[in-house]
Amino acid sequence: MDFSENFLHFIWQFRLFNSAKLYCADGEELQVLHPGILNKDAGPDFSMAKLVIDQTSWIGQVEIHIKSSDWLAHGHQNDPFYNAVILHVVYQHDSPVYRTNGSLLPVLVLENLFPIRMLANYHELIASVNSFPCQKHIASLDQFIIEGVLSRVLIERFEQKSAEVFLKLKAHCGDWEQVFYYFLARNFGFKVNAVPFELLADALPQQILLKHQDNPLQISALLFGQAGFLDHQFDEPYPIQLQKEYAFLKKKYGLIAVDKALWKFLRMRPQNFPTVRLAQFAALNLKSSKLFSKVLEAETLAELYLLFNDLPVNEYWQTHYHFNKNTGHVVVQPGLSSVQNIIINTVCLFLFSFGKYTDQPALVERAFDFLEKIPAERNFIVNQYVKEGIKVDRAFASQALLQLNKCYCNQKKCLNCGIGIKILKK
Known part of the structure; x- marks a missing residue:
């Protein structure tokens, strides 16, 4: 499959799949009350998910893979920590998976549950050789959306830089x-x-x-x-x-x-x-x-x-x-x-x-x-975005764009970027 698990995280986290009538691979009816909280550390991908499987309520962890056999390839079958997983979300179901106690793990297959255009948009962004991944699309977004994203990444930039200040302060x-x-x-x-x-x-x-x-x-x-x-x-x-x-x-x-x-x-x-x-x-x-x-x-x-x-x-x-x-x-x-x-x-x-x-x-x-x-800084990076119609007249915006470019665009973390998410949802 020509995409990463992060793409499936994105689909699951924002519930971009058709959830009108969901069934697990073995026929159990499934309701997703809450997809859970994305885990950025070791362990299952989402915690505190709230589900109803065959009229039984569950609160627990969700693990996501491209193929269900990845569970075995990653060695989760030998890790008791994964016994708390209540649902296995995959793109393709190619193998049944059992917990260490022998119980069968319910599986939701996403392959036909979201619009194919979403995957096409994702491929276009990730494979982009432009100055930044969404260069062809960013002008189509409302400036209000862009300003909201820039405000968030500016705070992130100063939080990161402050961490360096505090480290030096301690020394x-x-x-x-x-x-x-x-x-x-x-x-x-x-x-x-x-x-x-x-x-x-x-x-x-x-x-x-x-x-x-x-x-x-x-x-x-x-x-x-x-x-x-x-x-x-x-x-x-x-x-x-x-x-x-x-x-x-x-x-x-x-x-x-x-x-x-x-x-x-x-x-x-x-x-x-x-x-x-x-x-x-x-x-x-x-x-x-x-x-x-x-x-x-x-x-x-x-x-x-x-x-x-x-x-x-x-x-x-x-x-x-x-x-x-x-x-x-x-x-x-x-x-x-x-x-x-x-x-x-x-x-x-x-x-x-x-x-x-x-x-x-x-x-x-x-x-x-x-x-x-203070007027915006003018440099090669900022000018790339200005060229595509982004309004950058104050240092508030130019500083935010430097952060966006360094931590999201250059690393192609479109799935973690508010602008990328809006484009993928279009």
Whole structure:
């Protein structure tokens, strides 16, 4: 059979079969009062199903297979845990199945009980070689349905990302400022340099930077030194000063720098070079100590923009993209899109996470409110959906589409997606 058991799970869970007059394979009359709860762990596929078989009520588990002989192939006949199964649902019935106590297991055969077009729709989605499985169909759906799905997957995205925040929080004994500093650093690296920025944040705890909050030279020396960029022969006064300061601070704190080879410069715009981003990150740490506390206090986007604008970047970087490489005028302030990226991926995530952690729903609502007010991100993935007529004008929608694409479309989990389910039911 050219489909998976998940397709039959879908048919059973949403009762998409003809249930007007059901009979088991051996002739018993069957009523499905409730299909049960889908089990995503080990054991029978559905639990707490409510059935009536030959006028006898049953509450128990349901197991689903393509063929009834799969019960034997999977070894369920030797597993006492499967004795609680009250119904075996299959596409084809090719073998009787008995429980370990010798009783015959009732079987419902689905082969002719659902519209064949549903299977055709499923094959079309799963076999699709388009940008995403439902590319040809999604424009036919009501925008209200799509928005509902996007709202659900956005919450799922933030729940998943929050789990990573909480894991890091546990490792740092509940220090929210340090964990925010770590995720903020990763965000400053974008995707290309996220990993070395993460390693830098681990190699240089925020507590050390706070001890030198009033010394711009030492803040920059610590960051550039720990990033590995001061292990070089310099000709200009500023990097020589940084190098001397770092030599002292490195010995004082017993620091170990990140491998400079990890940083990537190729195929990047000069304003996104890691050296420039590090200069901005140093300036942000100078401007705002205890930044997470200030983020929590900001109730409007305008207040957040103020935190990330007008950074005191050292004037050296107005004429340099790299040490010892003088160039023309350089824009040292992060652009609006960069600031919005930080708010979307770090600030909103932490408002959501902290709100959940401390049971402050107002912070969760604020995170989503900011996403509703920030323009949508534009990238290759989002543009695929926009091209098919999906309305994506706010970051709320673009973030949701990134989650939809990563966790459903790329994995062809159409049976777990509200959009896929609607198309299959059409």
